[in-house]
Amino acid sequence: MKKWISLSLVAMLLTGCEKLDSEIAQLKKNEEETVIKVKTVNAYTVEQNQDALAMEVSGIVAPRQELALSFGASGKIARILVQKGAAVKAGQTLATLDAAALQQGIHAAQGQVASANIRRSKAAQGPETHELQTQKLQVEKAKQTAAKAEQEHAQAKVLYAGGAISKDELDRLALAERQAKLDLQEVEIAYGKLLKGADRLDVEEANAQVQQANVELTRARQEAADAVLTAPFSGVVAAIPQAESEQTGPGSEVIRLVDTSQWLVKLQVESEQIGSWKPGAVVTVKAPDGSQAEGKVTFVSPVMDQGLGSYPVEVTVTGSEVNWKGGMTVTCRYALDAKDVALVPVSSVGISEEENYVLKINDNTVEKTPIKLGAIHGTFYEVVEGLEVGDQIVGSGLSYLVDGEAVKVADE
Structure with missing residues (x-):
C-alpha cells in the first residue's frame, strides 16, 4: 500500500513538472513574438x-555665345576664308559674295546722286541769261502774231459787210485772233516767272530728288557691305554648312561661330534651395572626366520657370581654365551658410x-x-x-x- 502511494506521488510530480515546462516554453514563445513585432x-x-555644408546641382555646359552667321544679301559665295576649328578675331572677314553686280549698283546710284545735285543747283540759281533772252524773243514773236491776227480779223469784218467773204471765213479769223492772244498771255506769264528768279517749288522738288538718290546710294552700299561676312566676336569656327560657288541668301547659315572664352553652366534649382543662391558666389564646377574649375554665379532668375517648376541659374567659368565642350553635364558644388x-x-x-x-x-x-x-x-x-x-x-x-x-x- 505504501508502495502504491509513493508511485502515485511520483507520477503527480512528473505531470506537474511537464505542465510547468510547457507554460514556461509558451511564455518564452510569446515573449519572442512580442520582440519580433516591435519595429x-x-x-x-x-x-x-x-x-x-554644400549643395550639388547638375547642369549643362554652353558656350558664352554661339551664333549662326549668314550674309545680308543674296548671291553666289565667292570665297570662304576660314576652316572649321579656326580661331578668329572680332571683325575678321570670314567669307564674301560675288560683288560685281553690287558694285555696278553703287556706280549707278552715285550717278543718280550727281545728276540730282546738278538739278538742285540749277533750281536754286534760277534761270540763266540765255533762258531769259530766249523767253523774251518768244514774247516778242507772240506779240507780232497776235497783232497780225487782230489786223486780219478787222479786215475780214469789212469784207464780210460787203459780201466779199463768208461767215465761216470771218469766224475762222476771229478764232485765230483769240488763240494768238492766249499764246501771248502764256509766254508773258512764263517770262514773268523767269524774271522773278528761282522757284520755291522747283527747289523743293530738286531737294527731294537728291534725298531719294542718296537713299538709293546708301542701300546699294549696304548691299555691298552685306556681301562680306565678318566675325561679330572672337571665337572658334564650329561649322561651315555651305561651300564656295553655292547660292545663298539672308538667313541661310554659312558659318557657325562659338565664343569659348567663357562657359555658362545652366542650372535648374528647386524652390526650396533657391534662397541660398546669390549672384557673385563662388562655385566649384566638376566635369565627368574629373577636371574641375572655379566658377561664379552670374545670374539667378527672379521668376520660376513654370514649365519645369524650378529657377534658372547660370554659373560662368573662364574658358582658358578648362577644356570643355558644349552640351557636357557637370556638377556645381555650392557652399551653404549652415554653421x-x-x-x-x-x-x-x-x-x-x-x-x-x-x-x-x-x-x-x-x-x-x-x-x-x-x-x-x-x-x-x-x-x-x-x-x-x-x-x-x-x-x-x-x-x-x-x-x-x-x-x-x-x-x-
Missing part, C-alpha cells in the same frame, strides 16, 4: 552643425495637416512632434522650432509608424 528604426540625434544651426535629414520630416513634424523617440516609443523648418541645405532641413540639441528622432520610414508605437532603435 526597428534608424534614429538620428539632433546636433548643432559645426561644419559648412551653428540644428539640421535634420529631409527623410526624417513628414507633413500632416499642412504642418511639418518628426517622430521623436522617448523610451523606445515614438511621439509625433510638430516642428518649424527654415532653409533647406542639400539633403538637410534647418529646424527653427520644435526640437532641441540631443533629441533623438526617427531618421526615415515615417509612413510605416504611428504616434505612440513602440520601436527598437538600431545603430544611428
Whole structure:
C-alpha cells in the first residue's frame, strides 16, 4: 500500500513538472513574438552643425555665345576664308559674295546722286541769261502774231459787210485772233516767272530728288557691305554648312561661330534651395572626366520657370581654365551658410495637416512632434522650432509608424 502511494506521488510530480515546462516554453514563445513585432528604426540625434555644408546641382555646359552667321544679301559665295576649328578675331572677314553686280549698283546710284545735285543747283540759281533772252524773243514773236491776227480779223469784218467773204471765213479769223492772244498771255506769264528768279517749288522738288538718290546710294552700299561676312566676336569656327560657288541668301547659315572664352553652366534649382543662391558666389564646377574649375554665379532668375517648376541659374567659368565642350553635364558644388544651426535629414520630416513634424523617440516609443523648418541645405532641413540639441528622432520610414508605437532603435 505504501508502495502504491509513493508511485502515485511520483507520477503527480512528473505531470506537474511537464505542465510547468510547457507554460514556461509558451511564455518564452510569446515573449519572442512580442520582440519580433516591435519595429526597428534608424534614429538620428539632433546636433548643432559645426561644419559648412554644400549643395550639388547638375547642369549643362554652353558656350558664352554661339551664333549662326549668314550674309545680308543674296548671291553666289565667292570665297570662304576660314576652316572649321579656326580661331578668329572680332571683325575678321570670314567669307564674301560675288560683288560685281553690287558694285555696278553703287556706280549707278552715285550717278543718280550727281545728276540730282546738278538739278538742285540749277533750281536754286534760277534761270540763266540765255533762258531769259530766249523767253523774251518768244514774247516778242507772240506779240507780232497776235497783232497780225487782230489786223486780219478787222479786215475780214469789212469784207464780210460787203459780201466779199463768208461767215465761216470771218469766224475762222476771229478764232485765230483769240488763240494768238492766249499764246501771248502764256509766254508773258512764263517770262514773268523767269524774271522773278528761282522757284520755291522747283527747289523743293530738286531737294527731294537728291534725298531719294542718296537713299538709293546708301542701300546699294549696304548691299555691298552685306556681301562680306565678318566675325561679330572672337571665337572658334564650329561649322561651315555651305561651300564656295553655292547660292545663298539672308538667313541661310554659312558659318557657325562659338565664343569659348567663357562657359555658362545652366542650372535648374528647386524652390526650396533657391534662397541660398546669390549672384557673385563662388562655385566649384566638376566635369565627368574629373577636371574641375572655379566658377561664379552670374545670374539667378527672379521668376520660376513654370514649365519645369524650378529657377534658372547660370554659373560662368573662364574658358582658358578648362577644356570643355558644349552640351557636357557637370556638377556645381555650392557652399551653404549652415554653421551653428540644428539640421535634420529631409527623410526624417513628414507633413500632416499642412504642418511639418518628426517622430521623436522617448523610451523606445515614438511621439509625433510638430516642428518649424527654415532653409533647406542639400539633403538637410534647418529646424527653427520644435526640437532641441540631443533629441533623438526617427531618421526615415515615417509612413510605416504611428504616434505612440513602440520601436527598437538600431545603430544611428
